[in-house]
Amino acid sequence: MTGFDELWRELLPIGRAADTGGYRRFSWTPDDVSGREWFASTAASLGLSVEVDRNGNQWAWWGAPGPDAVVTGSHLDSVPDGGAFDGPLGVVSSLAAVGALRARGTTLSRPLAVVNFVEEEGARFGLPCLGSRLLTGAVSPDRARELRDPAGVTWAAAMDAAGLDASGIGADPARLGLIGTFVELHVEQGRGLVESGSPVGVASAIWPHGRWRFEFAGEANHAGTTRLADRRDPMLTFASTVLGAREQAALAGALATFGRVSVEPNGTNAIASLVRAWLDSRAPDSASLERVVEAVTTLAAERGDRDGVKVTVTPESTTPVVEFNADLRDELSALVGGAPVLPTGAGHDAGVLSAHVPTAMLFVRNPTGVSHAPGEFATPDDCVLGVEALTTVLEHLATR
Ligand code: HGY
Ligand code: MN
Ligand code: MN
Ligand code: MN
Numbered sequence: 001m002t003g004f005d006e007l008w009r010e011l012l013p014i015g016r017a018a019d020t021g022g023y024r025r026f027s028w029t030p031d032d033v034s035g036r037e038w039f040a041s042t043a044a045s046l047g048l049s050v051e052v053d054r055n056g057n058q059w060a061w062w063g064a065p066g067p068d069a070v071v072t073g074s075h076l077d078s079v080p081d082g083g084a085f086d087g088p089l090g091v092v093s094s095l096a097a098v099g100a101l102r103a104r105g106t107t108l109s110r111p112l113a114v115v116n117f118v119e120e121e122g123a124r125f126g127l128p129c130l131g132s133r134l135l136t137g138a139v140s141p142d143r144a145r146e147l148r149d150p151a152g153v154t155w156a157a158a159m160d161a162a163g164l165d166a167s168g169i170g171a172d173p174a175r176l177g178l179i180g181t182f183v184e185l186h187v188e189q190g191r192g193l194v195e196s197g198s199p200v201g202v203a204s205a206i207w208p209h210g211r212w213r214f215e216f217a218g219e220a221n222h223a224g225t226t227r228l229a230d231r232r233d234p235m236l237t238f239a240s241t242v243l244g245a246r247e248q249a250a251l252a253g254a255l256a257t258f259g260r261v262s263v264e265p266n267g268t269n270a271i272a273s274l275v276r277a278w279l280d281s282r283a284p285d286s287a288s289l290e291r292v293v294e295a296v297t298t299l300a301a302e303r304g305d306r307d308g309v310k311v312t313v314t315p316e317s318t319t320p321v322v323e324f325n326a327d328l329r330d331e332l333s334a335l336v337g338g339a340p341v342l343p344t345g346a347g348h349d350a351g352v353l354s355a356h357v358p359t360a361m362l363f364v365r366n367p368t369g370v371s372h373a374p375g376e377f378a379t380p381d382d383c384v385l386g387v388e389a390l391t392t393v394l395e396h397l398a399t400r
Contacts, residue, residue: 011076
């Protein structure tokens with residue numbers, strides 16, 4: 001029986017950058033394809049039948065795909081220089097839990113599947129949870145076909161290049177209808193479990209989350225001959241907006257982060273003509289999230305007027321608060337020794353599915369609390385306790 005440690009050691013090197021130790025496992029790139037091949041071969045070795053749905057999500061079935069299935073899993077893609085655990089811990093733990101159930105001869109009363117959702121981070125194409133949102137219809141195929149990576153490669157072209165047929169992407173109600181319950185195990189992205197002293201927790205909610213594309217258009221000019229008063233420097237407006245976003249988030253008890261920044265022409269002795277950046281904001285409720293983004297948009301425009309810089313803001317995606325199914329939440333908490341129940345600000349495929357099927361999340365303690373960075377961690381003992389908790393939950397749900 002392939003335990004967690006062996007599976008973890010197999011997956012760990014795939015997509016890890018030698019220089020930073022972070023991960024660059026972006027959808028449809030060779031590292032992602034290697035991760036998908038590992039998933040398929042491991043699932044097959046566990047006796048599961050593996051298929052890929054019209055959106056590229058991988059499904060490994062114990063028993064024929066059928067109604068009221070218990071589905072578990074997560075994602076294998078990462079953010080740029082992300083940690084080892086965000087996503088993979090859920091996938092590996094799911095396969096290890098299935099391996100444990102099969103080793104003890106468990107007989108299921110309904111199908112059980114492990115899923116690997118594509119493009120959960122949105123790190124290559126910008127839209128998070130793309131695989132689960134296409135499955136549920138939360139994102140249309142037309143919207144997905146518009147997406148391009150920083151090199152201009154479209155979602156469909158990248159999917160085709162990875163050997164998959166992108167012609168049929170879109171909602172898959174028949175497949176969604178098979179799911180009776182979805183459970184995602186995930187490394188905690190924070191220190192809540194450290195503070196409560198528990199190795200495993202159960203998610204109560206996911207904060208509302210939004211992403212907006214900001215564009216600051218100024219005027220390129222000579223860094224050594226253009227007087228300050230004559231400049232239309234987008235870097236100035238951008239910098240002021242970043243500082244203002246931090247202030248607005250603090251006022252609203254929310255979070256705001258600018259990333260994915262590009263500067264043109266990005267010379268050493270030329271004033272930039274254009275700055276593009278993405279704002280990621282999260283808040284305890286949608287009203288606060290709206291307040292932050294409206295305030296940041298306003299201050300960016302006002303500062304742009306002062307600097308002679310045109311500011312354009314384009315909404316990319318927003319997700320409302322996710323309150324996980326309270327009965328399932330409490331059932332799992334009791335099943336796992338009264339595990340603490342806690343919210344998260346991190347988005348997950350479980351958040352997308354929770355609008356359609358009873359969904360729960362298990363968190364595994366992260367001593368550093370760090371995530372989306374190489375410092376992300378969970379101890380081997382806690383990982384095994386997470387697998388044991390997931391095994392208990394899956395056995396309960398799939399045999400009752
Ligand atoms: O961005 C998020 O919150 C998630 O980790 N994808
Ligand atoms: Mn993540
Ligand atoms: Mn994740
Ligand atoms: Mn996720």
